[in-house]
Amino acid sequence: TQLLEQSPQFLSIQEGENLTVYCNSSSVFSSLQWYRQEPGEGPVLLVTVVTGGEVKKLKRLTFQFGDARKDSSLHITAAQPGDTGLYLCAGGRRYALNFGKGTSLLVTP
Amino acid sequence: EAEVAQSPRYKITEKSQAVAFWCDPISGHxxxxxxxxxxxxxxxxxVQFQDESVVDDSQLPKDRFSAERLKGVDSTLKIQPAELGDSAMYLCASSFRDLxxxxxxxxxxxLTVV
Structure with missing residues (x-):
């Protein structure tokens, strides 16, 4: 059973477009992280959200944690080719860190 | 900047052979x-360790996989014998807190098993 469902699974857009990817669960998490992974490399932590309703910004990336701490979204403004990668969300519960299957993003010039 | 070290980066092995991976976490994690x-x-x-103790290994195929973290610092993951379906990326991660x-x-x- 997948605790975290990410959508869409694949996304191909052109440079300059905006996009949102989602991470949903029926479980409550104490925290939620977003990672970005490039081919052949390990995931790199982008952000951690802890409080329900929390919004964090990282340059052109905006992360939001749902009020009930069951879901999250990642919005990218004016996507660039360097944003290409696999975006993973991970939910933290006591003694566990569970990952979704990821959203594979391709940004073409 | 502190990093999690893993070796080797790439491994090709024949099926039925033994293979081992090593991980050195960030100091203090x-x-x-x-x-x-x-x-x-x-x-x-x-598998997940808290110091030298296994916290969760429910998804570890224990008939062929083993993991240890004897001194609570670095860790080794072993597969014996390797099967074709074991071909994948094996990632090690560390965390400061236990939550x-x-x-x-x-x-x-x-890992590529041929």
Whole structure:
């Protein structure tokens, strides 16, 4: 059973477009992280959200944690080719860190 | 900047052979994870250590996989015998706290079983 469902699974857009990817669960998490992974490399932590309703910004990336701490979204403004990668969300519960299957993003010039 | 070190980066082995991966977490991180990742999918937890103790190994195929963290610092993951279906990226991560938050990953070991 997948605790975290990410959508869409694949996304191909052109440079300059905006996009949102989602991470949903029926479980409550104490925290939620977003990672970005490039081919052949390990995931790199982008952000951690802890409080329900929390919004964090990282340059052109905006992360939001749902009020009930069951879901999250990642919005990218004016996507660039360097944003290409696999975006993973991970939910933290006591003694566990569970990952979704990821959203594979391709940004073409 | 502190990093999680993994070796080797790449490993090709024949099926039925033994293979081992090594991980050195960020200094001071009590929690250590081993994940397996199939290409294009999210990491799946194999085993989680808190210091030298196993916290969760429910998804570890114990008939062929073993993991240890004897002194609560570095860790080794072993597969014996390797099977074709074990081909994947094996990722090690560590975390300062024990509440499943903010894990930092190594570069991984890409295993190919032929």
């Amino acid at each position: 009590a929690t250590l994870y081993w994940y397996r990742q199939i290409l294009g999918q999210g990491p799946e937890l194999l 499943g938050t903010e894990a930092f990953f190594g570069q991984g070991t890409r």
